[in-house]
Amino acid sequence: MKKEVQNDIVIMQQQKELAQLIEAFTGEDGMHPTAIPALRLLRASQKSQPIYSVHTPVLCIVAQGRKLVVLAQESYYYDPSQYLVISVDLPISGQVLEASPQCPHLCMLLDFHPDQIFDILKEADPSWRKKGDSKRGLFVSNSNASLLDAALRLLRLLDTPSDIPILAPLIIREILYRILQGEQGDTVKQIAIVSSHVYYIAEVIRLIKQDFAKPLEIDKLALSVNMGISSLYQHFKTVTAMSPLQFQKQLRLHEARRLLLTGVADAANAGFQVGYESPSQFSREYARMFGLPPISDMKRLRDLG
Incomplete structure (x- = not known):
């Protein structure tokens, strides 16, 4: 029991330092690219509406706050005690549930590629060629001290840019190795x-x-x-x-909404550009996914912005 308590204290300290580093390297709300190409940092000082996107493979570690990710009809909640992995390209929505100016939502996102997983498996896992059962391409798992330690060392590199070209690939490799060794590592291996x-x-x-x-x-x-x-x-x-x-329908609607938001197309043309032949069908399916038909949805977003 004593060892478990000590481990919990270590993890709490790591989470606190992770939050401090993300706060230091962001400073204001938004998604922030970093000098490490695969690494992005997110800061949000208030709760958000659902944000829709098609995510490529990524690891998300929350240092502060709480988030909801929705895939189809499934909801995934995660906070600083957990991390989220998306292992294949998926259309999802993400929503910040807990955030305030005094205690902003802070998160690091690390993009990865199946080739990186392949390279690790070749060296680290003698049974890597064994095919397992298909599993969901998104999961939430419990964080551990080894993973958080590697994440902290990656973030600290942002203070010493000259070290990034040599050390960042090694630490990213370690982070991915820790995921593969985790309770749902087999899910990532399959890609x-x-x-x-x-x-x-x-x-x-x-x-x-x-x-x-x-x-x-x-x-x-x-x-x-x-x-x-x-x-x-x-x-x-x-x-x-x-x-x-x-899946195709979600891709079409995500892209249609992006076209509308960027002003590339109006509601009359966005549906046609993504493959809909019927404007009424496009409007119905758009409203079913985003809660309002295209024109009303754009008005709502402008009002919120």
């Missing part, structure tokens, strides 16, 4: 194992993203990864929490 179901689903996701405005041809997608159609549906839903068609 690097060629011929695993998750590896194939990641390829199908890439193909859908590449041509999301075109009609979905599920038979061609299945053929491209040498899977049967029913098997593709089953594993795709396991990994992404949705069917290929639902």
Whole structure:
């Protein structure tokens, strides 16, 4: 019991220093790139509305505050005692639930690529070629002192930029190794194992993203990864929490909203640009996802901004 208490104290101290470092390297609200290309820092001094995006593989460690991520109909809550990993490209919404000017939400995000996982597995795991069952491409797991220690050392490098080219890749490799050694490490391993179901689903996701405005041809997608159609549906839903068609629909609506927000297209044209032939269908599905039809949603966002 004494050892567990000591470990908890160490983790609390690490979380406190992590928050101090993120605060020091941000200073104001927003997403901040850093001198380490894969590392971004987020600061928010108030709760947020859901922010929609298509996330590539990333590790998110909250140092202060609490956040909600929604994938399809599933909700994932995490705070400083946990970290979140997205292992394949997924359309999600993220929302800051706890934040204030006195105690802002502080988070670090570390992007990674399956090739990095592959390189670690080749050296660290003799059974790395073993294919496991398909699992959700997003999970929340409990933080530990080893992971937080590596995260702190990565952040401290921002104070010594000359060390970044040599030391940052080594520390990032250690952070990914710690995730692989964690309770849900097998989930991340699968994205690097060629011929695993998750590896194939990641390829199908890439193909859908590449041509999301075109009609979905599920038979061609299945053929491209040498899977049967029913098997593709089953594993795709396991990994992404949705069917290929639902996934494509979310990509289309995310992009339509981006076009509207940036002023590249108006409501009449945004739907056509992302593949909708019927303006009324586009408006209905947009409202179902974002809560309001396109024009009303844009007005709401402008009022909030």
